[in-house]
Amino acid sequence: MDTSKTPPATATPPVEDERVWKAGRLEPMPIRKLPDAPPSVHILGPTVFLVALGVGMGESYMWPRLVLLFGPEIRWLFLIGVTLQAVVMLEMARYAMATGESIFSGAARVFKPLMWFFFIVAIAVYIWPGHLSAGAAAFEQITGIPWMVTAIAGLILVGVVFSLAKVIYNVLENVLSLLIGALVLGTAVVAAMVGSWGDVVSTITGMFSFGYLPPEAMSAAWFPVIVGACAFAGPSGMQQMWYTLHLRASGAGMGAHIPKVRGLAHAGEEEEMPSRGFMFDTEDPAELAKWKGWRRWVTFDALLLFWGITMLVTISFTVIAQSAVRLDPGVRDVIRDGEQSVALTAMANAVSSAGSTVLGGVFLGFIALIGLNATLGLFDSFSRGQADMTFNFIPGAKKIGMSRLYAMFLWGVILFGILILLFGPADGPASILDTLAFLSTFAMGAYCVTLLLVNNRMLPKPIRPKWWTNVIIGCGAVFYLGMLFYSLFAFGVVVG
Amino acid sequence: MGGRHSLELALPGASIGAVAGAMAGGLTLFAGQPIGMATLSALSLAVPLALFGGLYGMLLGQGVFRPGTFGPVGIYWIVAFPVSRLVQESLYGVGLAEGVLPFLGYQAMVSVGFAIGFVWIHERAMPHWLMRRADDNPIARDLLGLYVRHASLLQARKGRRR
Numbered sequence: 001m002d003t004s005k006t007p008p009a010t011a012t013p014p015v016e017d018e019r020v021w022k023a024g025r026l027e028p029m030p031i032r033k034l035p036d037a038p039p040s041v042h043i044l045g046p047t048v049f050l051v052a053l054g055v056g057m058g059e060s061y062m063w064p065r066l067v068l069l070f071g072p073e074i075r076w077l078f079l080i081g082v083t084l085q086a087v088v089m090l091e092m093a094r095y096a097m098a099t100g101e102s103i104f105s106g107a108a109r110v111f112k113p114l115m116w117f118f119f120i121v122a123i124a125v126y127i128w129p130g131h132l133s134a135g136a137a138a139f140e141q142i143t144g145i146p147w148m149v150t151a152i153a154g155l156i157l158v159g160v161v162f163s164l165a166k167v168i169y170n171v172l173e174n175v176l177s178l179l180i181g182a183l184v185l186g187t188a189v190v191a192a193m194v195g196s197w198g199d200v201v202s203t204i205t206g207m208f209s210f211g212y213l214p215p216e217a218m219s220a221a222w223f224p225v226i227v228g229a230c231a232f233a234g235p236s237g238m239q240q241m242w243y244t245l246h247l248r249a250s251g252a253g254m255g256a257h258i259p260k261v262r263g264l265a266h267a268g269e270e271e272e273m274p275s276r277g278f279m280f281d282t283e284d285p286a287e288l289a290k291w292k293g294w295r296r297w298v299t300f301d302a303l304l305l306f307w308g309i310t311m312l313v314t315i316s317f318t319v320i321a322q323s324a325v326r327l328d329p330g331v332r333d334v335i336r337d338g339e340q341s342v343a344l345t346a347m348a349n350a351v352s353s354a355g356s357t358v359l360g361g362v363f364l365g366f367i368a369l370i371g372l373n374a375t376l377g378l379f380d381s382f383s384r385g386q387a388d389m390t391f392n393f394i395p396g397a398k399k400i401g402m403s404r405l406y407a408m409f410l411w412g413v414i415l416f417g418i419l420i421l422l423f424g425p426a427d428g429p430a431s432i433l434d435t436l437a438f439l440s441t442f443a444m445g446a447y448c449v450t451l452l453l454v455n456n457r458m459l460p461k462p463i464r465p466k467w468w469t470n471v472i473i474g475c476g477a478v479f480y481l482g483m484l485f486y487s488l489f490a491f492g493v494v495v496g
Numbered sequence: 497m498g499g500r501h502s503l504e505l506a507l508p509g510a511s512i513g514a515v516a517g518a519m520a521g522g523l524t525l526f527a528g529q530p531i532g533m534a535t536l537s538a539l540s541l542a543v544p545l546a547l548f549g550g551l552y553g554m555l556l557g558q559g560v561f562r563p564g565t566f567g568p569v570g571i572y573w574i575v576a577f578p579v580s581r582l583v584q585e586s587l588y589g590v591g592l593a594e595g596v597l598p599f600l601g602y603q604a605m606v607s608v609g610f611a612i613g614f615v616w617i618h619e620r621a622m623p624h625w626l627m628r629r630a631d632d633n634p635i636a637r638d639l640l641g642l643y644v645r646h647a648s649l650l651q652a653r654k655g656r657r658r
Contacts, residue, residue: 177620185516185613189541192581192606197598200605304566312609 021279023458024109029099034280035256037293061367062229063314064321065335069222070214072206072318077226079207081233082310084479086302087472088240091451091465093298096244097253098291098463101277103244103447104389106454112393114450118443119389122238125439126382129155129417135371138364141345152418154372158379159414163407172380173250176373183369184309187316190366195319203318220491227441227483234310237440241447242381245388253294254278261384261406273402275392282460291463383409445481448473501635505557506550508621512614513549517542517580533588540587544580548573549614553622557635563619563643570611577607 020028066074095106108115132154136147165171217226235243248255257278280287324331345364387405390397397405451473455465465473518538552572555561561568578600585599594602626640 174620177616181613181616181620183613184609184616185512186519188606188609188613189516189519191609192577192603195602195606197594197602200602309612312612316606316609 019281021460023099023279026105026109027276029101029277029279031281032254032257032278034254034287034290034294035251037290037297061317062225062232064318066226066229067203067206067318068321068325068332068335070217072202073209073212074214074217074226075203075206075318076208076210076212077230078233078314080479081230082307082314084472084476085234085240085310086307087469088448088451088476089235089243089302089306090298091455091469091473092240092244093247093252093302094295094463094465095451095454095459096247096255097294097298098459099277099279100248100254100256100258101244102248102385102388103241103450103454104385105277105392106458107450108389108393109458110450110453115389115393117446118238118241118450119386121439121443121446122382122385125237125443126378127413127416129421132371132375132417135368135375138367138371141364142368148421151421154375155414155417155421158376159411162380162383162410172376176376179369179373179376180309183366183373184313186369187313187366191316191319194323195316196323199319199322200315203315203322223491224487227487230483231441231444231480234306237443238385238447239377239381240444242385245381245384247298249384252298253291254280261387261402273391273398275398279460282462288462379410379413382413383407441480441484445477445484448477448480452477501633502554502557503550504629504633505553505626505636505639507553508625509548509553509556509614509618510546510550512617512621513545513547514542516610516614517545537584537588541580541584544583545577548576548580549618552614552618556622557639563622563639566612566615569615570608573607573611573614574604577610578603 019031021031022028063075063078092103095101095103099106104115104118107118129151132151136151136154139145139150140147161171216222231237247253248258249260254277257274259273280291282288282291321335325335383406386409387402390405390409391400391402400408452470456470518541552561552569556563561572581603582596582600623640623643626636626643629636630640631637
């Protein structure tokens with residue numbers, strides 16, 4: 001292990017391990033004990049954030065839409081997209097659990113401008129309240145309350161709750177767990193009532209039609225839409241990077257050595273936040289055994305909780321969409337036209353008007369719920385990520401403290417969101433979402449490259465990724481960037 | 497007395513099952529269905545789901561299931577959910593167009609999703625209910641002990657700060 005030993009300054013024997021792990025040119029990480037891993041089979045954990053963020057418009061709208069237009073065979077791309085994301089999740093977790101640092105700090109250890117790139121992309125992409133308006137529009141369909149009122153009230157409520165919370169992570173994990181539980185439970189009941197064996201068989205078998213691309217899909221009108229949908233399969237944009245912050249906050253791996261971020265009302269009680277992470281002794285077999293326990297724990301998260309739930313919700317929504325078209329064939333034309341809010345309403349109406357025992361309101365309720373999940377998760381994640389980078393890399397920011405920086409970014413994005421909703425370009429929800437897809441896709445290609453650099457250069461050899469994992473992440477970079485630039489150069493259109 | 501104690505543990509699971517069932521049927525009211533029909537449809541799903549949900553809580557108290565595990569619960573709902581749906585369809589459904597076996601097969605697939613959602617919420621709700629009932633109910637106290645041991649294992653690793 002590439003560590004250096006500093007001799008003790010006094011004759012008194014040192015209480016703590018004095019060895020450090022040097023990674024890049026930034027401050028070395030002290031060697032500390034890796035905590036014991038919890039049982040690998042578990043139910044609740046930080047993956048709830050990734051699911052809350054990941055199960056969004058891609059799953060409930062974009063992919064059901066593509067299935068209706070091109071047939072279930074197009075879903076092989078979704079299978080690849082989500083599986084790739086599960087591997088990315090495991091690799092993000094590798095650095096975060098080994099060091100207690102976010103992937104942003106890892107990027108800074110490789111090359112500081114790389115981190116600033118993500119800092120700027122996060123602001124460019126995530127200050128727009130687009131994700132909020134889609135859910136609020138669905139809520140308007142159910143209740144009649146204007147979507148802008150719901151959206152602004154939701155923004156303020158999120159800010160107040162996060163400011164009053166003692167430990168933000170705990171509050172959010174509880175709330176999101178309940179919301180996702182309700183979403184999964186309800187989606188299953190609705191799918192059980194409107195779908196059929198035939199629907200689900202065609203949906204699942206379609207996932208294995210590798211290479212299927214109908215001629216129409218390779219057109220300037222549709223290829224960018226497919227690229228966008230691939231980017232929205234599972235967590236999109238920078239959501240995977242933020243997952244490293246939630247892993248740390250949950251105390252996973254070496255994250256146990258890092259204090260938690262508190263709400264603004266409790267900022268005074270905050271423990272001192274270290275300016276770098278920690279490393280465990282990777283030459284000690286007992287420590288490596290614990291590390292393997294942590295890897296099993298996170299693998300269970302990636303496979304069952306993340307991959308399983310994302311697949312389940314998408315399959316359910318696809319089945320619902322197929323039923324909607326069977327009940328009212330006119331829905332297909334509306335969906336093809338691409339106005340998201342109109343298409344969602346049409347799907348809801350088709351389901352409810354058929355005299356079936358299930359109602360369109362449930363469907364719209366789920367869209368609203370997904371919007372709420374995404375809003376809670378995004379606001380917390382954005383503020384957490386920006387506060388982390390500011391705290392560690394902007395001189396003088398440490399004096400302000402992590403909790404106050406978090407509150408500054410949180411209220412900044414909330415106030416900007418309200419201003420945009422009131423006075424900004426009134427393009428409507430769908431168009432806001434669509435314009436984000438390009439930057440999202442680009443960021444995803446960029447973080448695949450960052451992951452390769454960070455995990456292979458900044459971690460000790462015994463815990464670096466296997467060669468085949470590197471190949472998959474490398475393919476991820478080619479997949480996202482390749483499709484993005486092919487779309488740009490072949491059709492002159494960015495993602496749709 | 498033992499029966500009542502055991503029955504008390506059924507409350508969280510029964511509530512989740514009832515709400516999930518009522519959600520589907522109850523919401524048809526908004527869709528313009530006759531109130532009576534919508535209520536009966538809701539009840540015919542809510543009642544069996546509540547019964548099975550409650551039974552799960554009781555079996556948890558008896559040690560048949562362990563807190564925090566998914567596999568056995570998944571298998572439980574693979575049977576219980578299709579049966580509940582069959583009851584609903586038989587009483588107030590539009591008929592099983594595809595036949596009983598494809599119907600049950602499909603419901604069994606969907607039940608995995610239902611099981612995940614059920615366990616997810618149940619694991620959140622049950623410890624709170626047990627804390628309220630632990631003083632008067634020995635079965636609740638024992639089960640709470642299991643949850644506490646599980647939680648303290650997790651707490652132990654979080655407590656090991658530098």
